[in-house]
Amino acid sequence: MSQSPQAESAMNASEARRDLYALVKRANDDGVTTLIHRGSKQEDRVLLAPLDRFPAARKADAFPSWVLSAAQKDFGTLIGRAAGGQPQVLRRNSTPVAVLLPADGPISSTPTNTAVDHAATAGGAVTSQPTRDPGRRLATLGDALGDVITSGTAPGLSFGLAGLDAATGGLHPGRLVLVAAPPQVGGSLIGLAAARHTALTLNHRVLYAASGPNRADITRRIIAAEAGGDYARLKTGTLTPHEQEVVQRLRNAPLLIDDGSDLTAEAIAETVPVAGDLALVVVDRLQRARNPRLPLSGEHLPAASQILRELASSQNVPVLAVLDTDDPAIVNLLDADVILTLTADPDTGEANVTVAERDLGVIGHARLRPDLAHARFLDTPAAAPARTPAHTAAAAADAGGQVTGDIIGTDTDHELASAALPFTSGALQGLPAEATHLLAALRTALAAGNIKDLDELRVPLRALAAAGLRLPDNTEGHRLAAALHSYGAAAPAPTEAAARAAAPEPAQPATGIADADDEVRRDDEDGLVPGDEEDEPEAAVFPALRILKDSVTRSKMHPVPVIRKEDREGGPWPLISEDMDGEPRWVHPQVTSTRIAHVRDNGKRVRRDQLEVPASFGEGVLCLVDRNGSFPSACSAVPLAPNKLLHTGPLDAFDKTQAGIYQIDIPEWDYPDMPHPLGRLIDRPDDEGRVWVTTPHLKQLERLHREGHLAARVAIHDSWTGKANESLFKPFYTAARETRTELIQAGGQPYKDYKTRLSIALRLLWPKRPDSRSPFWRPDWRMSMVAEASVRHWLTAFKAVQEGHTLIALRNVDAAIFWTPDQTPPDTYRVGTGFGQVKATFIQPGDFIPEGDD
Numbered sequence: 136m137s138q139s140p141q142a143e144s145a146m147n148a149s150e151a152r153r154d155l156y157a158l159v160k161r162a163n164d165d166g167v168t169t170l171i172h173r174g175s176k177q178e179d180r181v182l183l184a185p186l187d188r189f190p191a192a193r194k195a196d197a198f199p200s201w202v203l204s205a206a207q208k209d210f211g212t213l214i215g216r217a218a219g220g221q222p223q224v225l226r227r228n229s230t231p232v233a234v235l236l237p238a239d240g241p242i243s244s245t246p247t248n249t250a251v252d253h254a255a256t257a258g259g260a261v262t263s264q265p266t267r268d269p270g271r272r273l274a275t276l277g278d279a280l281g282d283v284i285t286s287g288t289a290p291g292l293s294f295g296l297a298g299l300d301a302a303t304g305g306l307h308p309g310r311l312v313l314v315a316a317p318p319q320v321g322g323s324l325i326g327l328a329a330a331r332h333t334a335l336t337l338n339h340r341v342l343y344a345a346s347g348p349n350r351a352d353i354t355r356r357i358i359a360a361e362a363g364g365d366y367a368r369l370k371t372g373t374l375t376p377h378e379q380e381v382v383q384r385l386r387n388a389p390l391l392i393d394d395g396s397d398l399t400a401e402a403i404a405e406t407v408p409v410a411g412d413l414a415l416v417v418v419d420r421l422q423r424a425r426n427p428r429l430p431l432s433g434e435h436l437p438a439a440s441q442i443l444r445e446l447a448s449s450q451n452v453p454v455l456a457v458l459d460t461d462d463p464a465i466v467n468l469l470d471a472d473v474i475l476t477l478t479a480d481p482d483t484g485e486a487n488v489t490v491a492e493r494d495l496g497v498i499g500h501a502r503l504r505p506d507l508a509h510a511r512f513l514d515t516p517a518a519a520p521a522r523t524p525a526h527t528a529a530a531a532a533d534a535g536g537q538v539t540g541d542i543i544g545t546d547t548d549h550e551l552a553s554a555a556l557p558f559t560s561g562a563l564q565g566l567p568a569e570a571t572h573l574l575a576a577l578r579t580a581l582a583a584g585n586i587k588d589l590d591e592l593r594v595p596l597r598a599l600a601a602a603g604l605r606l607p608d609n610t611e612g613h614r615l616a617a618a619l620h621s622y623g624a625a626a627p628a629p630t631e632a633a634a635r636a637a638a639p640e641p642a643q644p645a646t647g648i649a650d651a652d653d654e655v656r657r658d659d660e661d662g663l664v665p666g667d668e669e670d671e672p673e674a675a676v677f678p679a680l681r682i683l684k685d686s687v688t689r690s691k692m693h694p695v696p697v698i699r700k701e702d703r704e705g706g707p708w709p710l711i712s713e714d715m716d717g718e719p720r721w722v723h724p725q726v727t728s729t730r731i732a733h734v735r736d737n738g739k740r741v742r743r744d745q746l747e748v749p750a751s752f753g754e755g756v757l758c759l760v761d762r763n764g765s766f767p768s769a770c771s772a773v774p775l776a777p778n779k780l781l782h783t784g785p786l787d788a789f790d791k792t793q794a795g796i797y798q799i800d801i802p803e804w805d806y807p808d809m810p811h812p813l814g815r816l817i818d819r820p821d822d823e824g825r826v827w828v829t830t831p832h833l834k835q836l837e838r839l840h841r842e843g844h845l846a847a848r849v850a851i852h853d854s855w856t857g858k859a860n861e862s863l864f865k866p867f868y869t870a871a872r873e874t875r876t877e878l879i880q881a882g883g884q885p886y887k888d889y890k891t892r893l894s895i896a897l898r899l900l901w902p903k904r905p906d907s908r909s910p911f912w913r914p915d916w917r918m919s920m921v922a923e924a925s926v927r928h929w930l931t932a933f934k935a936v937q938e939g940h941t942l943i944a945l946r947n948v949d950a951a952i953f954w955t956p957d958q959t960p961p962d963t964y965r966v967g968t969g970f971g972q973v974k975a976t977f978i979q980p981g982d983f984i985p986e987g988d989d
């Protein structure tokens with residue numbers, strides 16, 4: 136069968152699926168048409184064509200349409216439909232960009248609107264011209280004013296919370312409202328409040344689509360909120376007489392709950408038209424971290440959000456979706472009409488709500504009072520007074536500006552977080568990504584009362600304040616500029632001694648606590664202070680920086696340790712981020728993790744994780760396994776490119792002789808008892824659903840494919856590589872291991888100094904301060920080393936799971952928690968004090984998980 140004359144290139148369906156984004160870009164940008172065939176005899180033949188070839192595809196809802204990520208997943212189905220005569224429109228977000236047309240037959244599936252009635256001949260060429268559109272529906276301004284004045288919001292459609300209704304204007308039909316809140320702030324309770332008010336007070340029909348919570352959870356929360364009952368007690372099935380009366384009243388409420396398996400946005404969209412006269416749809420929840428058992432999670436969220444937006448518009452119903460993060464990078468991807476960002480105020484215990492509209496930015500604020508014992512929010516009696524310098528003066532503060540008592544953070548901290556909220560919430564643009572992430576981390580630390588994170592943020596925040604950011608010339612930009620200025624002037628730059636004083640004490644061999652320096656930093660933080668880049672004195676117990684420099688210079692490959700400043704804004708360097716560590720931050724789906732308050736022996740208040748393991752796991756205790764020296768151990772054999780990275784583009788297969796960074800699709804992972812091999816990387820896909828990884832993670836995925844754990848080999852869409860070397864840091868590893876062996880038994884200040892200098896040397900591979908005089912600037916080396924540590928950590932845990940051990944949580948690059956018999960660590964780990972060996976600590980159920988120097 137000859138190639139269609141209308142096509143400029145041809146390939147089979149598998150190749151086209153792999154290169155779909157590139158083919159669509161060629162069609163959209165260059166007008167290139169591609170012939171795609173499927174089957175041994177090429178019985179299904181379609182054209183991936185530009186929209187100019189079939190203008191009807193631009194008509195909204197005229198033909199089936201798919202965002203590219205969904206189209207790539209179901210590409211074979213789309214080819215079959217298109218070959219059968221039904222055009223399939225491909226979208227980038229909400230914008231049509233290309234269309235699949237039959238190559239050998241007429242178009243048999245036509246749109247309902249005659250304005251786009253077309254026919255096609257063999258080869259997919261459109262021959263008949265569209266009939267003339269009878270005319271767009273136009274309205275005079277007077278007509279529109281009448282509609283606005285007389286209609287407004289559907290009667291009574293609201294959140295059931297007066298303050299929130301005043302800030303939002305209520306719930307409007309046809310709009311997607313996104314509630315963005317980190318875990319344990321109460322985002323789900325906003326959706327539940329709206330559902331309760333609409334169904335129970337107004338008697339309007341509501342669909343509650345539950346992805347995560349089940350119908351029992353939702354029902355207990357409704358009973359607790361309506362009856363003022365104890366939510367925790369309701370889990371035992373015990374009801375008071377009053378609660379029983381409330382249950383009888385609720386039996387006929389028009390509230391439909393869908394907590395079925397495989398709940399997708401498509402399933403919700405199919406249910407709504409047949410569910411009756413719905414007044415509201417609540418989706419609880421969209422989960423940031425990918426979960427194989429929850430389709431509304433991970434990389435599927437942007438496509439799901441688009442479907443929910445279209446559902447709201449087509450059915451003229453408000454759709455309220457709850458998202459379990461306020462990360463602006465995720466929030467922006469979902470492109471909701473209205474965004475409610477919830478943050479907890481540690482001073483008052485109240486929840487702050489910032490209301491933003493997609494086109495207007497921030498339009499209002501509200502404060503709510505959590506009543507979590509009864510699974511609900513309440514309106515605040517009155518707005519809380521603003522924080523002023525006088526409040527800080529009234530609260531005792533230590534010399535470093537840290538407020539003591541029950542208040543976490545200084546007034547300048549809170550003002551900076553508040554001023555940055557329009558930007559970190561995604562409502563406004565204009566900040567560099569690094570600044571957005573840093574300011575979002577400040578807000579999270581304040582909300583969680585995390586003193587350690589707050590302390591660690593001070594150095595990079597002061598550097599940010601001194602950097603002179605160019606901010607938008609508007610009210611929000613001016614406020615943020617003033618807040619940054621105040622923050623920078625609030626305290627002098629920290630000295631090296633002050634910075635060291637804030638660092639955790641080193642773990643002693645007998646404590647069972649992991650090395651505290653195995654900690655991954657943020658993109659805009661390196662934990663360094665001026666002077667760290669200087670060589671250690673000759674008498675230093677471990678001159679780590681001098682040893683690392685010698686390790687690099689002795690290589691026969693003539694490494695390039697520093698990338699010139701003028702080259703850092705281009706090439707591969709902006710593509711590298713701290714997310715490439717692949718840190719898991721994972722808790723088993725059936726285990727409940729709660730952050731609880733803890734007071735250390737030194738009086739410092741912190742928050743720690745408490746893990747609730749279900750009874751179905753059987754008898755056991757928590758076994759905390761901490762790896763010793765994860766980062767220096769990884770230096771023994773980390774694959775990296777000593778010389779500059781060259782752009783090597785798409786690759787047919789991974790070349791073991793090369794190393795660098797690679798752009799890949801996120802592979803499917805079907806093991807619910809283990810986190811995804813790429814860890815938190817899967818939460819940061821680009822618009823095409825792809826991520827950049829270093830060589831250690833790519834080698835890990837190749838290994839998992841060979842062993843049958845991944846169905847398909849990873850496709851490499853782009854790459855920057857150089858000749859690989861695994862021994863560049865080997866001399867450094869050897870020296871670090873030998874010194875540790877000598878010092879760890881004695882402990883004390885020499886061991887502390889050893890750990891400090893080792894940590895500084897490895898961080899200097901990627902210094903973040905513009906004025907740093909580090910002998911290195913190789914982000915790829917740093918992230919390859921960290922990724923190697925993460926991969927080793929993950930693979931060891933995976934081996935334990937394969938041998939029958941139950942993994943409860945996998946955190947950072949060194950901590951794993953298993954459910955085991957008491958005093959019985961998984962036998963896949965080697966207990967000891969050497970690099971790569973572990974310490975095992977056993978924790979009784981109900982106790983918190985210790986960290987650092989607890």
